Amino acid sequence: MDFALTEEQEMIVATTRAFVERELYPYEAEVERTGRLDMDVIRDIQRKAMEAGLYAANMPEEVGGAGLDTLTWLLYEKGLGRANYALHWTGVARPSNILLAGTDEQKEKYLYPCIRGETWDCLAMTEPGAGSDLRGMQATAKRDGGDWVLNGTKHFISHADIAGFAIVFMATGEEDTPRGKKKLITAFFVDKGTPGFSVREGYRNVSHRGYTNSVLEFDNCRLPDSQVLGEVHKGFDVANQWLGATRLQVAATCLGRAERAFDHALAYAAERRQFGQQIGKFQGVSFKLADMAMEMKAAGLLTWEAGWKFDRGTVTEADMSMAKLKATEVLAHVADEAIQIHGGMGLMDELPLERIWRDARVERIWEGTSEIQRHIISRDLLRPLGA
Amino acid sequence: MKVLVPVKRVIDYNVKVRVKADGSGVDLANVKMSMNPFDEIAVEEAIRLKEAGKADEIVVVSIGVKQAQETLRTALAMGADRAILVVAADDVHQDIEPLAVAKILAKVVEEEQPGLVLAGKQAIDNDMNATGQMLSALLGWSQATFASKIDIEGDHALVTREVDGGLQTIKVKMPAVVTVDLRLNEPRYASLPNIMKAKKKPLDEKTAADYGVDLTPRLEVVKTDEPPARAAGIIVGSVDELVEKLKEAGAV
Numbered sequence: 288m289d290f291a292l293t294e295e296q297e298m299i300v301a302t303t304r305a306f307v308e309r310e311l312y313p314y315e316a317e318v319e320r321t322g323r324l325d326m327d328v329i330r331d332i333q334r335k336a337m338e339a340g341l342y343a344a345n346m347p348e349e350v351g352g353a354g355l356d357t358l359t360w361l362l363y364e365k366g367l368g369r370a371n372y373a374l375h376w377t378g379v380a381r382p383s384n385i386l387l388a389g390t391d392e393q394k395e396k397y398l399y400p401c402i403r404g405e406t407w408d409c410l411a412m413t414e415p416g417a418g419s420d421l422r423g424m425q426a427t428a429k430r431d432g433g434d435w436v437l438n439g440t441k442h443f444i445s446h447a448d449i450a451g452f453a454i455v456f457m458a459t460g461e462e463d464t465p466r467g468k469k470k471l472i473t474a475f476f477v478d479k480g481t482p483g484f485s486v487r488e489g490y491r492n493v494s495h496r497g498y499t500n501s502v503l504e505f506d507n508c509r510l511p512d513s514q515v516l517g518e519v520h521k522g523f524d525v526a527n528q529w530l531g532a533t534r535l536q537v538a539a540t541c542l543g544r545a546e547r548a549f550d551h552a553l554a555y556a557a558e559r560r561q562f563g564q565q566i567g568k569f570q571g572v573s574f575k576l577a578d579m580a581m582e583m584k585a586a587g588l589l590t591w592e593a594g595w596k597f598d599r600g601t602v603t604e605a606d607m608s609m610a611k612l613k614a615t616e617v618l619a620h621v622a623d624e625a626i627q628i629h630g631g632m633g634l635m636d637e638l639p640l641e642r643i644w645r646d647a648r649v650e651r652i653w654e655g656t657s658e659i660q661r662h663i664i665s666r667d668l669l670r671p672l673g674a
Numbered sequence: 675m676k677v678l679v680p681v682k683r684v685i686d687y688n689v690k691v692r693v694k695a696d697g698s699g700v701d702l703a704n705v706k707m708s709m710n711p712f713d714e715i716a717v718e719e720a721i722r723l724k725e726a727g728k729a730d731e732i733v734v735v736s737i738g739v740k741q742a743q744e745t746l747r748t749a750l751a752m753g754a755d756r757a758i759l760v761v762a763a764d765d766v767h768q769d770i771e772p773l774a775v776a777k778i779l780a781k782v783v784e785e786e787q788p789g790l791v792l793a794g795k796q797a798i799d800n801d802m803n804a805t806g807q808m809l810s811a812l813l814g815w816s817q818a819t820f821a822s823k824i825d826i827e828g829d830h831a832l833v834t835r836e837v838d839g840g841l842q843t844i845k846v847k848m849p850a851v852v853t854v855d856l857r858l859n860e861p862r863y864a865s866l867p868n869i870m871k872a873k874k875k876p877l878d879e880k881t882a883a884d885y886g887v888d889l890t891p892r893l894e895v896v897k898t899d900e901p902p903a904r905a906a907g908i909i910v911g912s913v914d915e916l917v918e919k920l921k922e923a924g925a926v
């Protein structure tokens with residue numbers, strides 16, 4: 288086994304890190320204070336990210352991406368993950384891989400503009416009544432003549448406010464299975480401005496200031512067949528086949544922020560003096576650092592290994608769930624301890640710690656809650672035993 | 675015109691430097707190393723000259739430990755065409771002195787025949803600010819130091835220099851050695867596509883012995899110290915007290 292990074296990987300890590308520190312950090316305080324993005328700033332970051340080849344680097348080379356292997360892509364995600372989420376997600380966007388599943392016309396219309404930074408995508412699955420249990424969705428698309436008519440509500444949809452279109456999952460029928468009726472799901476492209484489709488401001492939430500979520504309403508929204516992404520009734524197959532390692536992406540960005548919090552904590556422990564000595568000399572502080580470092584390393588190894596296996600086609604659902612679960616929980620722990628080591632100063636918005644701590648909270652919920660990840664891992668263990 | 679850019683691998687400017695216990699120098703074991711920031715500016719300027727059609731090839735050279743290869747790859751990923759690594763040390767703590775570096779560079783110049791050498795004004799590790807000047811003396815070339823603007827016009831270069839109290843523009847005959855200052859440009863990022871391409875660019879490996887240069891140090895480091903710790907501040911209660919304290923400190 289070779290754990291060393293290649294020269295290219297080292298350089299990609301260095302470029303990403305330098306970019307994030309120089310181009311994103313300076314705008315963080317403003318986004319945190321106002322809760323919104325200045326789109327002029329975003330345009331500027333986009334332009335610089337394109338020059339550096341960082342924009343949409345998750346995409347294959349043929350369509351204008353960097354053509355990174357999964358492990359290298361995750362190292363890049365970790366670098367971006369250090370910064371405020373809204374800034375890196377918009378300024379250095381990684382369009383959803385599912386856009387690669389489109390037809391040539393759909394790629395022209397949706398994929399390339401995202402890669403060129405002219406618009407952003409958003410992905411709508413969750414509904415007020417269907418979160419973890421996505422198959423339980425209520426929103427429907429029904430055949431009417433040669434068209435589809437969409438009705439229902441999606442909520443918690445990230446950055447739908449700035450997206451030019453949404454990739455929406457709708458129930459399009461039911462099939463009988465040995466375990467009862469099962470909904471059939473189809474994915475659609477829905478453009479902003481399509482009659483019957485509206486986007487409302489969502490909820491304010493504790494994590495990732497500036498990164499909005501919206502409510503999507505469909506009221507007899509009529510779409511032609513050409514808006515179907517992939518095959519009819521095969522929406523989840525398209526998602527499974529094309530979405531890629533989104534759980535590992537969450538893990539990697541969490542590792543980036545954990546490392547940033549840790550860097551602060553380590554430096555502070557070596558610098559801050561109380562009772563006549565550096566607080567790092569107190570075991571109460573130093574043992575915290577030891578645990579934080581060890582936990583981060585463990586989460587990193589789970590994530591890099593899963594990424595490495597992803598390209599070899601040997602990754603399991605449990606591998607990816609373990610990485611996501613561990614990295615998100617480690618971030619929560621590291622952020623909390625980093626604040627503790629800083630004492631009162633850790634809570635103040637002079638430092639990025641209070642927000643890394645707030646931002647950590649959503650990570651255990653989206654992309655599959657911690658419980659759902661544990662469910663996946665344990666199912667992999669028990670199913671072969673018939674339990 | 676070919677441009678030669680020497681690049682040095684130095685301790686990363688973000689790293690908090692620690693002095694070795696025996697005071698012989700700075701601890702570099704397992705420390706993040708990067709390209710000397712002034713050399714990055716020199717590489718950037720060379721690329722801009724090439725983009726402007728004033729240069730057609732950029733050769734980067736690094737003299738030091740084998741790991742300086744990483745520094746050269748970074749320069750290639752920024753846009754240099756070709757690299758020469760001169761292995762002159764095997765211990766990361768061994769610094770090659772400016773005169774030896776200048777002598778090796780002079781030999782490289784002899785071989786490569788560039789029209790311009792663009793170097794950083796100094797390396798941020800030992801702050802010598804000497805290599806470029808020594809090289810120009812060895813070559814008998816014109817020199818312009820601390821450049822904040824460079825215009826190449828035929829067989830001359832107009833170089834704006836940052837000097838005490840202002841800017842000075844001088845005209846030097848080419849070929850020349852120009853050392854660059856902080857405000858010359860803002861170096862680009864090594865872009866992802868170029869990082870991928872860098873591996874395919876040629877990197878020649880040589881040793882100091884190939885150039886027959888004597889590396890024996892001529893300088894002796896007597897002692898290395900941490901900078902003095904900043905004394906704790908005090909909060910004064912009034913302007914009068916402030917003036918009082920400043921008087922006590924001999925500041926007013």
Ligand SMILES: Cc1cc2nc3c(=O)[nH]c(=O)nc-3n(C[C@H](O)[C@H](O)[C@H](O)COP(=O)(O)OP(=O)(O)OC[C@H]3O[C@@H](n4cnc5c(N)ncnc54)[C@H](O)[C@@H]3O)c2cc1C
Binds near residue numbers: 500658
């Ligand atoms: C800020 C934010 C942005 C989001 N962005 C998007 C987006 O862009 N697009 C999108 O489609 N969705 C998005 N989501 C939705 C996200 O994916 C869901 O929140 C997540 O899947 C959980 O669903 P839920 O919130 O409805 O919780 P529920 O599914 O209702 O879960 C409630 C609790 O029950 C537990 N639970 C549920 N089922 C089980 C089980 N089988 N075993 C054990 N415990 C269980 C859960 O773990 C959780 O603790 C976003 C969410 C947030 C918070």
Ligand SMILES: Cc1cc2nc3c(=O)[nH]c(=O)nc-3n(C[C@H](O)[C@H](O)[C@H](O)COP(=O)(O)OP(=O)(O)OC[C@H]3O[C@@H](n4cnc5c(N)ncnc54)[C@H](O)[C@@H]3O)c2cc1C
Binds near residue numbers: 632
């Ligand atoms: C919102 C807020 C309001 C406040 N209001 C007031 C107020 O009204 N009046 C007032 O006087 N103060 C106030 N405080 C200050 C508060 O009491 C201090 O923040 C607290 O005592 C911790 O001190 P510190 O923040 O300087 O952290 P430090 O004492 O510097 O502690 C830093 C870290 O070192 C650890 N540490 C320190 N010594 C040891 C040791 N011997 N062994 C092991 N670990 C050690 C700590 O546990 C902590 O993890 C307030 C603080 C906050 C955040």
